[in-house]
Amino acid sequence: MSHSIPSGSRWRWYIVFFVAPATLIYTVFAIYPIVESLRLSLFAERDAVEAFVGIDNYKKLFTEPYWADQFWNAFKNNVWLFVLHMLIQNPVALALAAILSIPNLRGAATYRTIFFLPTLLSVVVIGFIWQLILSPLWGITPAFMNFMGVGKFFAPWLGLESSALTAVTLISIWQYVGIPMMLFYAALLNIPEETLEAARIDGLNGWSIFWKVKLPLILPTLGLVGILTYIGNFTASFDLIYTLQGGLAGPNGSTDVMGTFMFRTFFGFQAQLGDVNMGATVASSLFFIILIGVSVYLFGVQRRLQRYQA
Amino acid sequence: MRSNPLSSMAIHGVLILYSALALFPLLLIAINSFKSKKGIFRDPTALPLGELYSTKGYQSVLANGDFPLYFGNSLTVTLISLVLILLLGAMAAHGLTEYRFKGNGLLGLYLILGIMVPIRLGTVALLELFVKLGLTNTLTALVLVYTAQGLPIAIFIFTEFLKSVSGEIKDSARIDGLSEYRIFFEVVLPLIRPVIATVAVFSMIPIWNDLWFPLILSPGEETRTVTLGIQQFIGQYTVNWSAVLAALTVAIVPVLIMYVIFSKQLIRGITAGAVKG
Amino acid sequence: MATLELNNVVKQFGQVEVIHDISLSVNDGELMVFVGPSGCGKSTMLRMIAGLEELTAGDIQIGGKKVDHLPPAKRGIAMVFQSYALYPHKDVRGNLGFALRHAGMPKAEVTQRVDAAADILGLGPLMKRRPSELSGGQRQRVAIGRAIVREPEVFLFDEPLSNLDAALRVHMRVEILKLHQRLKSTMIYVTHDQVEAMTLADRIAVFRDGVVEQCGTPLELYKNPANKFVAGFIGSPAMNFIDSNVVNGCAEHAGQAVINMPDGDSNHAKVSIGIRPEDVRVKPDGILSGTVQVYEHLGGEAYLHLLLQDDQNLVVRTDADSAYRIGDTVRFDVIDSKLHLFGENGVALPRQLTS
Numbered sequence: 001m002s003h004s005i006p007s008g009s010r011w012r013w014y015i016v017f018f019v020a021p022a023t024l025i026y027t028v029f030a031i032y033p034i035v036e037s038l039r040l041s042l043f044a045e046r047d048a049v050e051a052f053v054g055i056d057n058y059k060k061l062f063t064e065p066y067w068a069d070q071f072w073n074a075f076k077n078n079v080w081l082f083v084l085h086m087l088i089q090n091p092v093a094l095a096l097a098a099i100l101s102i103p104n105l106r107g108a109a110t111y112r113t114i115f116f117l118p119t120l121l122s123v124v125v126i127g128f129i130w131q132l133i134l135s136p137l138w139g140i141t142p143a144f145m146n147f148m149g150v151g152k153f154f155a156p157w158l159g160l161e162s163s164a165l166t167a168v169t170l171i172s173i174w175q176y177v178g179i180p181m182m183l184f185y186a187a188l189l190n191i192p193e194e195t196l197e198a199a200r201i202d203g204l205n206g207w208s209i210f211w212k213v214k215l216p217l218i219l220p221t222l223g224l225v226g227i228l229t230y231i232g233n234f235t236a237s238f239d240l241i242y243t244l245q246g247g248l249a250g251p252n253g254s255t256d257v258m259g260t261f262m263f264r265t266f267f268g269f270q271a272q273l274g275d276v277n278m279g280a281t282v283a284s285s286l287f288f289i290i291l292i293g294v295s296v297y298l299f300g301v302q303r304r305l306q307r308y309q310a
Numbered sequence: 311m312r313s314n315p316l317s318s319m320a321i322h323g324v325l326i327l328y329s330a331l332a333l334f335p336l337l338l339i340a341i342n343s344f345k346s347k348k349g350i351f352r353d354p355t356a357l358p359l360g361e362l363y364s365t366k367g368y369q370s371v372l373a374n375g376d377f378p379l380y381f382g383n384s385l386t387v388t389l390i391s392l393v394l395i396l397l398l399g400a401m402a403a404h405g406l407t408e409y410r411f412k413g414n415g416l417l418g419l420y421l422i423l424g425i426m427v428p429i430r431l432g433t434v435a436l437l438e439l440f441v442k443l444g445l446t447n448t449l450t451a452l453v454l455v456y457t458a459q460g461l462p463i464a465i466f467i468f469t470e471f472l473k474s475v476s477g478e479i480k481d482s483a484r485i486d487g488l489s490e491y492r493i494f495f496e497v498v499l500p501l502i503r504p505v506i507a508t509v510a511v512f513s514m515i516p517i518w519n520d521l522w523f524p525l526i527l528s529p530g531e532e533t534r535t536v537t538l539g540i541q542q543f544i545g546q547y548t549v550n551w552s553a554v555l556a557a558l559t560v561a562i563v564p565v566l567i568m569y570v571i572f573s574k575q576l577i578r579g580i581t582a583g584a585v586k587g
Numbered sequence: 588m589a590t591l592e593l594n595n596v597v598k599q600f601g602q603v604e605v606i607h608d609i610s611l612s613v614n615d616g617e618l619m620v621f622v623g624p625s626g627c628g629k630s631t632m633l634r635m636i637a638g639l640e641e642l643t644a645g646d647i648q649i650g651g652k653k654v655d656h657l658p659p660a661k662r663g664i665a666m667v668f669q670s671y672a673l674y675p676h677k678d679v680r681g682n683l684g685f686a687l688r689h690a691g692m693p694k695a696e697v698t699q700r701v702d703a704a705a706d707i708l709g710l711g712p713l714m715k716r717r718p719s720e721l722s723g724g725q726r727q728r729v730a731i732g733r734a735i736v737r738e739p740e741v742f743l744f745d746e747p748l749s750n751l752d753a754a755l756r757v758h759m760r761v762e763i764l765k766l767h768q769r770l771k772s773t774m775i776y777v778t779h780d781q782v783e784a785m786t787l788a789d790r791i792a793v794f795r796d797g798v799v800e801q802c803g804t805p806l807e808l809y810k811n812p813a814n815k816f817v818a819g820f821i822g823s824p825a826m827n828f829i830d831s832n833v834v835n836g837c838a839e840h841a842g843q844a845v846i847n848m849p850d851g852d853s854n855h856a857k858v859s860i861g862i863r864p865e866d867v868r869v870k871p872d873g874i875l876s877g878t879v880q881v882y883e884h885l886g887g888e889a890y891l892h893l894l895l896q897d898d899q900n901l902v903v904r905t906d907a908d909s910a911y912r913i914g915d916t917v918r919f920d921v922i923d924s925k926l927h928l929f930g931e932n933g934v935a936l937p938r939q940l941t942s
């Protein structure tokens with residue numbers, strides 16, 4: 001509903017009053033910095049002055065081995081992170097949501113509260129908790145695995161090049177499964193009871209209702225969760241990895257992701273000097289990577305999925 | 311599926327198992343934070359009773375002395391940002407849904423762009439901006455960034471909700487003689503109360519837990535947030551396990567309390583369709 | 588209490604004109620009903636009177652004063668909405684007194700007016716409840732009460748009953764009628780339900796596509812509709828229209844002269860004959876006939892849906908104790924004096940009564 005109210009003057013100040021503050025803060029502290037980063041990526045410091053260098057920074061990032069190796073390593077790790085989240089986190093979330101949305105399930109509210117709990121806690125806290133639990137020093141995990149009879153498979157996963165990234169990812173999944181779960185849960189609850197009853201009358205049972213009715217109906221949420229996972233994976237993964245593995249994302253860069261790479265490039269780390277323009281270049285590359293993902297989602301996935309609605 | 315006792319048992323089995331997986335690490339930390347170092351290592355899963363009980367860890371956390379400050383900082387930043395996000399977000403959503411004006415649709419699109427483009431990508435320029443403004447190492451910088459970061463989602467959710475609300479109640483208020491400003495504060499704000507909780511929780515979590523911006527924009531001793539403080543504290547005390555565990559527990563508790571207070575409303579908000587795909 | 592004048596009112600939304608130059612006047616104390624199909628501009632007109640929409644052209648006067656540039660609260664109107672528009676966070680008393688308190692009226696007077704309104708509407712026991720704790724009918728009554736306490740010059744109702752179930756709708760309709768008789772204030776009532784319009788109105792304005800097709804008392808509209816649209820809209824079941832050729836100054840059907848054309852009218856080769864279901868007499872020696880396709884029995888009366896010889900349809904009212912089967916042939920006469928004639932452009936032709 002929109003309304004035009006008779007008013008003496010053409011200029012309706014109250015509209016300005018309502019939209020200006022948010023627009024202003026958002027423009028200055030969210031949009032401007034991103035645009036400015038894009039601009040900075042086209043400049044470089046030459047003899048202590050900023051000079052326009054076109055796409056030189058990007059060339060450097062993608063061709064000079066020092067940069068390109070790091071970039072593609074981080075990118076590859078991010079892809080693995082994304083794949084694992086899609087393959088484990090989201091199906092688990094969907095399964096939990098499906099179970100929780102069973103009508104009249106006893107204790108549903110309690111379970112829901114518990115499942116969402118880890119999501120609320122700081123990544124720093126979560127990171128340290130798991131670091132302690134997985135630590136060979138404390139011995140909780142080896143003891144537990146001995147108890148289960150699989151003790152010989154224990155390894156200090158977070159410290160091994162081969163397993164560190166996967167271990168970190170599993171921790172992240174453990175923490176964040178609550179968010180897609182809630183989104184699926186809300187979508188499942190939004191399916192009209194009549195639709196499900198109609199399916200029951202058509203002779204479908206619990207399983208087939210889930211696969212043939214509920215799942216198609218919540219496909220748009222599936223798409224949304226997918227794109228949110230994609231975006232979060234490129235930016236939010238910094239916190240956990242920085243906490244667990246430090247700015248160098250060890251061991252030997254095996255857990256380096258775009259976030260940590262960007263951080264190191266911008267601020268420098270230990271011997272490496274910070275570089276504003278290269279930092280901006282990494283950020284801008286990430287911006288385009290995300291843009292591609294979002295475009296695929298908006299123009300490919302979402303549009304197709306929306307057709308199922310209504 | 312509904313009344314089959316066997317499948318019902320299986321379902322609860324799965325749920326309880328997952329609950330254990332979600333809770334166990336947290337409980338483990340909380341239990342051991344009340345033990346001496348020896349107790350922590352000798353018997354990690356035992357309850358902190360008898361000779362195992364010790365508050366040494368908490369003593370060293372408190373002795374560090376800065377945690378109240380960190381808490382104060384986090385609380386200040388989170389609360390002020392939250393109020394700004396909710397208020398400015400609701401105002402903008404109201405302005406966008408209630409009035410027809412040139413560029414209305416475009417502005418709406420612009421304002422929710424930030425959902426898809428993470429503000430972290432602008433960190434380089436943000437830092438430069440705050441240096442210019444003389445706002446590095448201030449809580450103000452954090453508040454501004456978090457507000458800008460939280461607005462898009464808030465505006466999106468509020469807008470969706472307001473679209474579903476009948477416009478007649480606002481017209482009715484107009485006939486009752488309320489100004490456009492008072493219509494917002496006296497009619498619209500009470501109307502959106504159910505979604506406010508949802509938006510609040512979703513905005514609050516990333517702010518309270520953020521490590522990136524405190525680390526970059528305000529790493530100074532005076533402006534450290536809990537998250538950053540814990541990160542640094544643990545970095546220093548890795549050998550003092552009691553202290554580390556106590557610090558972790560201290561960091562969990564306030565979030566837990568807020569969650570318990572808000573969880574009912576949060577779930578209600580979500581299931582009311584406030585967060586739609 | 589006041590008169591209301593609409594002078595050459597035009598409304599455009601962007602490029603689209605939805606109200607085309609409407610002029611209308613509502614007398615003091617009159618209950619005027621705006622009726623018309625969905626999207627024809629009734630609500631828009633009402634909202635312009637209320638001051639919720641700006642006029643593109645023309646002006647509006649209430650009690651002889653131009654109100655175009657007054658905000659809604661200053662126009663001396665009160666409005667009742669379809670969705671009730673109650674404030675969910677205030678109880679019934681709070682809702683009723685809100686506008687008055689806002690206007691700065693002394694507390695005692697607010698209480699007195701609110702109590703008086705509550706009395707009229709029987710809201711006494713509900714004063715402490717929130718809207719969510721009320722039934723649909725009770726909410727509607729609160730919405731009306733909120734209008735009453737303001738003692739407005741003009742009441743505006745926008746489909747106030749369309750969210751209620753059928754029984755309650757009839758009940759509330761009577762209440763509104765009683766209210767009007769009691770308050771004797773000017774009221775404008777928007778509905779798309781022609782039964783509501785017929786029963787409530789002192790006068791009805793029939794809207795179509797942003798123009799007023801006809802304005803008059805319910806009986807005027809029923810007896811002398813200005814055109815096919817109004818004729819089809821007023822009355823239930825709707826008037827039948829039979830396409831007919833004019834032969835020798837007579838409109839005929841299936842070779843049978845039905846009605847004479849008005850004297851000297853030779854401009855029409857084809858006309859529509861308007862026949863209300865209640866103006867047909869079924870009798871064995873009727874000159875016209877049709878086959879029964881549907882037989883609807885409503886208890887007190889019954890309707891036959893007939894297929895005429897040239898594949899046109901006709902709905903006919905019969906008395907309740909007749910019995911018909913599908914496929915029966917029925918003969919009938921029409922009551923000449925009650926027939927209507929419409930030219931090809933839909934405008935009613937003056938009738939020449941014959942026997």
Ligand SMILES: Nc1ncnc2c1ncn2[C@@H]1O[C@H](COP(=O)(O)OP(=O)(O)OP(=O)(O)O)[C@@H](O)[C@H]1O
Pocket residue numbers: 002003600605623624625626627628629630631632779
């Ligand atoms: N804010 C608006 N912007 C653009 N067009 C509008 C607006 N409000 C109404 N219209 C258009 O004006 C026309 C009249 O609408 P209005 O609401 O007055 O119809 P109505 O007669 O009240 O119908 P109903 O019986 O369905 O309530 C419609 O075609 C509608 O689409």
Ligand SMILES: [Mg+2]
Pocket residue numbers: 629630631745
């Ligand atoms: Mg309407």
